[in-house]
Amino acid sequence: MPDDDGAPFFTYAARGELRVQACADCREPRFPPRPCCPHCQSFASEWIRTSGRGRIWSYVVPHPPLLPAYAARAPYNVILVELADAPRVRLVGNLVAAADAALDSVDPARIRINAPVKAVFHEVAGGITVPRWVLERP
Template identity: 70%
Template sequence: MLAPVPDDDGAPFWEYAARGELRVQACAACDEYRFPPRPCCPHCGSFDSAWRRVSGRGRIWSYVVPRPPLLPAYADLGPYPYNVVLVELAEVPRVRLVGNVIGGGAGGALGSLPPERLRIGARVQVVFAEQSGTVVPRWVLERP
């Protein structure tokens, strides 16, 4: 199975996800958000950072539906086809997270949302699901 490999800079992201919180690293000096996490602010050069909670709302910025599964580790994860989305966060449009849109809430399986329901610009909300022993952010479509 695929599992994230946290490094020192990104470890807090996964710790917060395990608690059901979506947080993004921000510079404590200039307040600019940054993702992926890194030790130094690309805007002002400061090494001071904070992890700020965000709502978990966003929109699909891009997506792909690979057929068949591109990686062998995904072969055991559920029905196909599955999707891979790039979600632009509502509060921080410059921050985009990769994940999957699932159907059926947090318990939905990879591939549980029919691909024809995906649209660029569709609004999504984060949910958290366990995958290979790590809690990862996934997305569900918001109801109109």
């Protein structure tokens, strides 16, 4: 559920843009969004557009699902993506087979640490758009 600090992330995602919060003073990108920069303690922030590309830093395949809403989809993957243009920023999402896939999970045997991925966007319940990920070279 978006809070005041994170709401812009979802607004940009609805437009098909992957943006992360950054300090307007020291320019350090950060995620999750928060009011104060952990590096210089500034309260000035901005939202910078990223390329939407990254690499799989880690992943897990939950058995059984961690959330009741995902019970029918189990097993599914959850990946942690390190962004190419903001390497200290890591985002959680699902690796899907195609850009238009709601949660058509990729076979876990195809998931590799460091595999290049790119963001695609999917609207979920409540009208919230979230990034999902597809392999750059399937």
